[in-house]
Amino acid sequence: MDFGQTERSRxxxxxxxxxxxxxxxxxxxRIRAARSETPEQRRDVAxxxxxxxxxxxxxxxxxxxxxxxxxxxxxDAELGAGLTNVEYAPLAEEMGRSPFASAVxxxxxxxxxxxxxxxxxxxxxxxxxxxxxxxxxEIRSAFCMTEPGVASSDATNMAATAVVxxxxxxxxxxxxxSTGIGHPDCRILIFMxxxxxxxxxYRRHSMVLVPIDTxxxxxxxxxxxxxxxxxxxxxxxxxxxxxxxxxxxxIAGPGRGFEIAQGRLxxxxxxxxxxxxxxxxxxxxxxxxxxxxxxxFGKRLIDLGGNRERIADARIAINQLRLLVLxxxxxxxxxxxxxxxxxxxxxxxxxxRVAQQVVDFAIQIHGGAGMSGDFPLAGAWTAARALRLADxxxxxxxxxxxRFELAKxxxxxx
Ligand SMILES: Cc1cc2nc3c(=O)[nH]c(=O)nc-3n(C[C@H](O)[C@H](O)[C@H](O)COP(=O)(O)OP(=O)(O)OC[C@H]3O[C@@H](n4cnc5c(N)ncnc54)[C@H](O)[C@@H]3O)c2cc1C
Numbered sequence: 001m002d003f004g005q006t007e008r009s010r011x012x013x014x015x016x017x018x019x020x021x022x023x024x025x026x027x028x029x030r031i032r033a034a035r036s037e038t039p040e041q042r043r044d045v046a047x048x049x050x051x052x053x054x055x056x057x058x059x060x061x062x063x064x065x066x067x068x069x070x071x072x073x074x075x076d077a078e079l080g081a082g083l084t085n086v087e088y089a090p091l092a093e094e095m096g097r098s099p100f101a102s103a104v105x106x107x108x109x110x111x112x113x114x115x116x117x118x119x120x121x122x123x124x125x126x127x128x129x130x131x132x133x134x135x136x137x138e139i140r141s142a143f144c145m146t147e148p149g150v151a152s153s154d155a156t157n158m159a160a161t162a163v164v165x166x167x168x169x170x171x172x173x174x175x176x177x178s179t180g181i182g183h184p185d186c187r188i189l190i191f192m193x194x195x196x197x198x199x200x201x202y203r204r205h206s207m208v209l210v211p212i213d214t215x216x217x218x219x220x221x222x223x224x225x226x227x228x229x230x231x232x233x234x235x236x237x238x239x240x241x242x243x244x245x246x247x248x249x250x251i252a253g254p255g256r257g258f259e260i261a262q263g264r265l266x267x268x269x270x271x272x273x274x275x276x277x278x279x280x281x282x283x284x285x286x287x288x289x290x291x292x293x294x295x296x297f298g299k300r301l302i303d304l305g306g307n308r309e310r311i312a313d314a315r316i317a318i319n320q321l322r323l324l325v326l327x328x329x330x331x332x333x334x335x336x337x338x339x340x341x342x343x344x345x346x347x348x349x350x351x352x353r354v355a356q357q358v359v360d361f362a363i364q365i366h367g368g369a370g371m372s373g374d375f376p377l378a379g380a381w382t383a384a385r386a387l388r389l390a391d392x393x394x395x396x397x398x399x400x401x402x403r404f405e406l407a408k409x410x411x412x413x414x
């Protein structure tokens with residue numbers, strides 16, 4: 001294992017850290033304060049300012065791009081920063097400390113996963129039309145796989161259809177949890193649909209590029225995650241009714257949907273986990289500061305009950321998690337997804353658990369303030385909790401880890 005950082009990644013980390021501290025954090029604080037000052041806007045989820053992007057934010061993106069802090073996730077040196085996953089890990093961790101940061105650097109989900117799909121599987125024309133503007137941050141995207149009608153932890157279950165009709169493909173069905181679909185810049189959707197029910201179960205589905213303004217596409221409602229709308233991108237339920245597109249909208253040709261879904265989730269999942277290390281770090285920092293500055297019963301909060309042990313346990317858990325994430329990153333770099341499948345599932349289970357536990361402690365030591373919008377903790381807890389489902393529930397990943405483990409001892413285990 002080699003988790004060593006290069007001079008370039010260290011230098012990028014230093015600049016990223018400064019940029020977040022001097023530019024992103026102050027804006028985040030201003031946005032948080034403005035929201036808590038206008039509770040009527042918080043209640044009205046359709047309020048334009050929740051689902052819009054401020055000029056200040058766009059200016060920040062422009063500055064980040066000018067400084068070369070842009071598309072850091074993409075291993076391609078021409079289109080992205082050309083970093084390995086091991087090099088990207090500390091940068092993503094730094095971004096994970098703030099819910100706003102990764103989008104400033106064009107490194108946010110679901111766009112990173114969608115850009116990787118286009119990068120690896122897209123035709124030249126698809127890349128030109130959709131990858132280029134995504135890389136430039138001019139547009140954003142959503143990934144429409146999960147359906148309300150079927151258990152979507154099993155990707156082969158998807159029942160929405162993508163039927164080839166001559167030189168067109170016709171889409172019908174209902175998707176939900178389409179993250180990012182509420183963003184004002186969302187222009188392109190990646191839709192997974194059933195093309196050939198008689199084919200091998202891994203060759204039945206296709207992925208189709210759907211411009212959001214295509215007739216028949218309807219965003220029916222925005223879903224909340226435990227009361228949070230995660231605006232301005234949010235998560236939508238969307239119906240597709242006789243949506244007709246030219247056949248060249250199918251990514252890599254009909255029947256490749258399952259394969260693309262599997263490929264997309266390697267880097268996408270690992271980026272989420274890298275950010276969760278940062279989220280847990282930030283929560284621990286807030287817990288320590290709060291515990292040191294307040295007193296109750298004549299003692300600092302940190303000296304009450306088992307709080308010191310909890311801090312030690314959090315530090316140990318975060319350090320373990322970081323090494324586990326770096327291990328998965330190194331395996332992805334050196335052996336590709338085939339050699340990293342168990343490792344990616346291991347961190348997919350471990351990272352949200354650790355983050356959820358650390359944030360929970362931080363909420364507790366903040367008392368009532370921890371549950372309020374004055375601190376980022378309630379949102380952070382919800383984000384960590386959601387990631388025990390998003391990109392596949394814990395149990396599916398545990399099943400995969402167990403399968404790899406047992407396969408060491410018997411060929412019969414599949
Ligand atoms: C915040 C958030 C964002 C999301 N973003 C997106 C997105 O952008 N695009 C998208 O397509 N989807 C997205 N999802 C959906 C997510 O990927 C699915 O919710 C997830 O894959 C589970 O599918 P399901 O909800 O249909 O649960 P089901 O498949 O119905 O599973 C329910 C439960 O059954 C149990 N279970 C399932 N399989 C197994 C098993 N093999 N072993 C043991 N127990 C099992 C688990 O406890 C599981 O949680 C998002 C979800 C959330 C919460």
